[in-house]
Amino acid sequence: MNETLAEAGEETAATIEASSCFARFVNVQKSYDGVELVVKGFNLDIHRGEFVTLLGPSGSGKTTCLMMMAGFETPTHGEILLKNEPISGLPPHKRGIGMVFQNYALFPHMTVAENLAFPLEVRHLSREEIKRKVARALAMVRLEEFGDRRPAQLSGGQQQRVALARALVFEPDLVLMDEPLGALDKNLREEMQYEIKRIHASLGVTMIYVTHDQTEALTMSDRIAVFNDGVVQQLASPETLYEEPENAFVAYFIGENNRLVGEVVENSGERCRVRLDSGETVLARAVASGGAGSRTTLSLRPERVDILVGGEDTDHDNRFHGEVMEVIYLGDHLRTRLRVCGNDEFIIKTPNAKGHPALTPGQTIEVGWSWGDCRALDA
Incomplete structure (x- = not known):
């Protein structure tokens, strides 16, 4: 009887913990050829408002996990949940997720304001509401005076700010970023790290960030999942990863x-x-x-x-x-x-x-x- 009650208590605690998670990967695996797994049994619970970074060398499986959350890839096994609901069957445009890519993916024939308005127009918002949200997004990334310019008239850092604003303009609960600062020079990259951190703190939006740059991960993240060969080697805060690595790979990948x-x-x-x-x-x-x-x-x-x-x-x-x-x-x-x-x-x-x-x-x-x-x- 006592054992049954104890098991029930453990199950209830697990259920409460699961329901409090904003996004979850549950034993997710991915294979492109049906033989080799590029992601192996990935489990991760992400809480609302958290900034989680997937960090690892090229080919370690981190970007594949991000693409599965976005809906551009389908898990071979396991489940992905958002707000405690499975989303593997939902197409990308119905997941309500903002996405920022390394190459910006801005429409060159549109102005900055038109780029930001596009995701609002496809959601059939009113003209006044679109105008208000675009102005707010431009202010958020400090580009209020650049709405009439086209992407080609902007610097790389400014284009990345526009890409970030477009991912946030429709007020998603989750934003995914895939190596968004990889094309910037060192000074701009550092500036954008603090900019993204500031925006995250002010909005409280949940962010999943992919990078192979340890400095980016340490600077911005609440928690970091270190990937190698499709497996998470350690999941912890930046300080814990640096001061208390659990294995040799983490120790030598994070810092000197x-x-x-x-x-x-x-x-x-x-x-x-x-x-x-x-x-x-x-x-x-x-x-x-x-x-x-x-x-x-x-x-x-x-x-x-x-x-x-x-x-x-x-x-x-x-x-x-x-x-x-x-x-x-x-x-x-x-x-x-x-x-x-x-x-x-x-x-x-x-x-x-x-x-x-x-x-x-x-x-x-x-x-x-x-x-x-x-x-x-x-x-």
């Missing part, structure tokens, strides 16, 4: 990392001792490492490594000497490449601050890091 490879000598559950292939022993946090004798990859962020300058040291569990190979000045910080523990590509990042020791190639220095900052992951 020092990679040290070796064999586990001892594993206590929280900490492990690893003998590197170069012979040194490192104390690390046991995340996805096995027991004694198993191979592991250590992940260590460059900014977590300190240069040690004499004196008593109790903060660094791992201390090694390294030879300076290269020093690159990057304005706010220095990027120094060392030979440490047999690795010629060991990187440290140090702030460009007064009193910091000047380093020169060929110099030998001592570096150190805490065991908690060094994560022992899968081999």
Whole structure:
């Protein structure tokens, strides 16, 4: 009886959680040839007003998931729900979803205002309502004075703002973005990242964003799903993904990392001792490492490594000497490449601050890091 009640309670909790989700992928799979799966058992719950990014290398399955949500692709298996209703049988134009593409997809023969009016006209809104909504959308992307121009008369950043405004003008509950900033230069791309983030915060619209650019994902997202080979490797907030990667792929795809490879000598559950292939022993946090004798990859962020300058040291569990190979000045910080523990590509990042020791190639220095900052992951 008690077991039955407990099972019923778990089922009720799951039902409540499912009903609170705005959009859901439930065990979704996709194959184009009937043999190879490009998306493998994809599950994701997205809450109303959330900004979720699908991040991964080319061919990892992220864009296919977006196209299935938009209705341009059909799942081979599984279900996609919007507002707790299955939508796999609905054509794209009946899903009420805004879409922003990398190539803008603006009508070149129409003015900016006419481009924005088009999705409202096909929904048979009145002329006055169309005029009001177009003006509001132009103000939203700060292009109030550009309504009479054609796309060819705009810069790339302005065209992308128009594409974003067109996706938002009919006030959809969900907006999908497929690599929308890929054609912009670095400065424009960064500017548009903050612009999209501002619009998302002001409107509270739900957004699903696809990119292979980790900086975009970290800058804008509430949560990020990291894809590789059709499988989500980790789903978490930007901070968690960067600070607490669960496997080697996530660690090396998100941000820069020092990679040290070796064999586990001892594993206590929280900490492990690893003998590197170069012979040194490192104390690390046991995340996805096995027991004694198993191979592991250590992940260590460059900014977590300190240069040690004499004196008593109790903060660094791992201390090694390294030879300076290269020093690159990057304005706010220095990027120094060392030979440490047999690795010629060991990187440290140090702030460009007064009193910091000047380093020169060929110099030998001592570096150190805490065991908690060094994560022992899968081999």
